[in-house]
Amino acid sequence: MEPLRLILLFLHLIGFALLLGGSIAQYLTGKLRISPAMLWGSVVMLLTGFGLAAPLRGGGDAEPPTAKLAVKLVIGCMIFAMVFFARKRTEVNRGHFLALVGLTLVNAAVAVFWR
Numbered sequence: 001m002e003p004l005r006l007i008l009l010f011l012h013l014i015g016f017a018l019l020l021g022g023s024i025a026q027y028l029t030g031k032l033r034i035s036p037a038m039l040w041g042s043v044v045m046l047l048t049g050f051g052l053a054a055p056l057r058g059g060g061d062a063e064p065p066t067a068k069l070a071v072k073l074v075i076g077c078m079i080f081a082m083v084f085f086a087r088k089r090t091e092v093n094r095g096h097f098l099a100l101v102g103l104t105l106v107n108a109a110v111a112v113f114w115r
C-alpha cells in the first residue's frame with residue numbers, strides 16, 4: 001500500500017499547490033475572483049484527501065487520528081463550497097477570498113502539526 005499512499009500524497013501536494021498558488025497569484029492580480037486553478041485545486045484536495053484517509057499504513061498507531069481526518073474533511077468541504085458556489089462570480093468579497101486562503105493554511109497546519 002505504501003506506493004499508493006505516496007502517489008496520493010504527491011497528488012495531494014499538487015492540489016495544494018494549485019489551490020494556494022492559484023489563490024495567491026489571483027490575489028496579486030488585484031481582481032478577487034475564483035480562478036480555474038483554485039477550483040481544480042479544491043477538487044483534487046478532496047478526492048486525494050479521501051484516498052489518504054483510507055487505512056493505508058498497516059493500521060494501528062501508524063494511522064492518522066480520526067479526529068484529525070474529520071477536521072480536515074470539514075475544512076476541505078468548506079473550502080470546496082466557498083470555491084464552487086462563487087466560481088462564476090466576476091468578483092468575490094475580500095473577506096470571502098481571504099477566508100479561503102486562511103482555511104487552506106489552517107488545513108495544511110492541521111496536516112503537519114496534528115500527529
Ligand code: HEM
Binds near residue numbers: 012069070077107111
Ligand atoms: C484544502 C484542503 C487541504 C489542505 C490544504 C491539505 C494539506 C495537506 C498537506 C500539506 C499534507 C502533507 C502533510 C504531511 O505529509 O506531513 C496533507 C496530508 C494529508 N491530508 Fe490533506 N489537505 C487538505 C484536505 C484534505 C482532506 C479533505 C482530507 C480528507 C479527510 C485530507 C487528508 C489528508 C491525509 C490523511 C494526509 C496524510 C497525513 C498523515 O499521514 O498524517 N486532506 N494534507
